[in-house]
Amino acid sequence: MLENSLAFKILPQIIREHMFINGHYRLPLFLYESVANLIGYIILVW
Numbered sequence: 001m002l003e004n005s006l007a008f009k010i011l012p013q014i015i016r017e018h019m020f021i022n023g024h025y026r027l028p029l030f031l032y033e034s035v036a037n038l039i040g041y042i043i044l045v046w
Contacts, residue, residue, distance in 0.1 A: 011028070015028065
């Protein structure tokens with residue numbers, strides 16, 4: 001993940017610091033999963 005990407009700019013500093021593990025940035029997949037679940041819920045309810 002590049003430091004100038006949009007996702008990197010949106011996340012708070014504390015989360016960005018904890019994403020750097022063993023010399024590499026790890027993506028917060030829980031964030032993407034929760035957004036997908038929310039969209040799925042809206043589609044089902046609508």
